[in-house]
Amino acid sequence: MALKDGSIVRPGRGVYAVPAAAEGRVVARRLTGTVSHRTAALHWGWKVKSTPDLPDVTIPANRKLRSSARGLATVHWRTLADGDVVDGWVTSRVRTVVDCSLDLPFDEALSIFDSALRGGLRRREVTEAVLSLGKLQRRRVLALARAASHRAANPFESVLRALAIEAAEALGARFEPQHRIRYDDFYARVDLGCHDLRLVLEAESFEFHGDRAALTRDCVRYTELGSRGWLVLRFTWEQVMFQQDWVRRKIAMAMHARRSPLADAPETRRVGRVTGRPGVVAVR
Numbered sequence: 001m002a003l004k005d006g007s008i009v010r011p012g013r014g015v016y017a018v019p020a021a022a023e024g025r026v027v028a029r030r031l032t033g034t035v036s037h038r039t040a041a042l043h044w045g046w047k048v049k050s051t052p053d054l055p056d057v058t059i060p061a062n063r064k065l066r067s068s069a070r071g072l073a074t075v076h077w078r079t080l081a082d083g084d085v086v087d088g089w090v091t092s093r094v095r096t097v098v099d100c101s102l103d104l105p106f107d108e109a110l111s112i113f114d115s116a117l118r119g120g121l122r123r124r125e126v127t128e129a130v131l132s133l134g135k136l137q138r139r140r141v142l143a144l145a146r147a148a149s150h151r152a153a154n155p156f157e158s159v160l161r162a163l164a165i166e167a168a169e170a171l172g173a174r175f176e177p178q179h180r181i182r183y184d185d186f187y188a189r190v191d192l193g194c195h196d197l198r199l200v201l202e203a204e205s206f207e208f209h210g211d212r213a214a215l216t217r218d219c220v221r222y223t224e225l226g227s228r229g230w231l232v233l234r235f236t237w238e239q240v241m242f243q244q245d246w247v248r249r250k251i252a253m254a255m256h257a258r259r260s261p262l263a264d265a266p267e268t269r270r271v272g273r274v275t276g277r278p279g280v281v282a283v284r
Contacts, residue, residue: 024043054071055073060078200232
């Protein structure tokens, strides 16, 4: 069905891809380059944060781009080894993950790395492939390798986890994807959970919360968690994708509050002693 309606194409025997990946192959041929990065990820069937407006194409580091070729692709300059290219036109699975880790923002790269692990790529394949890279490049790829997880359900959750990692950097907290919370009389699997802080982050999709039954389930779920001391922060897709600074701040504020429960809440004043008159409170 997907082949018939055009949502999936078959550029080669045994290979199925979205149209953007097939378009990238055509552009790469015009540029005498190699399909890479996000477009290669789509070719391998991995999920990306967003489909690029232009296909990603890598050309040799010493080649100049012809003026007539400008605007056809997002061009990356890197000399690829023979083993980095599959079928003569697309970067290998490992090379694709390495390139994305090196060149894309952290949240985009993490989304692709997560999806690659879900698709069967082994983390060790990537970590072994970067041993020959320079120190800074190797450090960046290995940081993503440590953060990546096959348990993330989709790019929405991966991007939220990337923001949580950035927000938690100073505190050293760690959020586990698809975290399981178990009690004798209650069980929940949450999108992201930090057991030490009893803090939950949920990536909320409207399609799963559109009727009364879903509302009831949510109320029971979050009341059960709250009554056991868990704080739940819920974020929409629009917030995670387009209001990232706000999301980071809210996560950081929540972590600070959980670390220092008696500290002053942000933007509030501490209430001082009660005066002798009923109903009057002195504020320090």
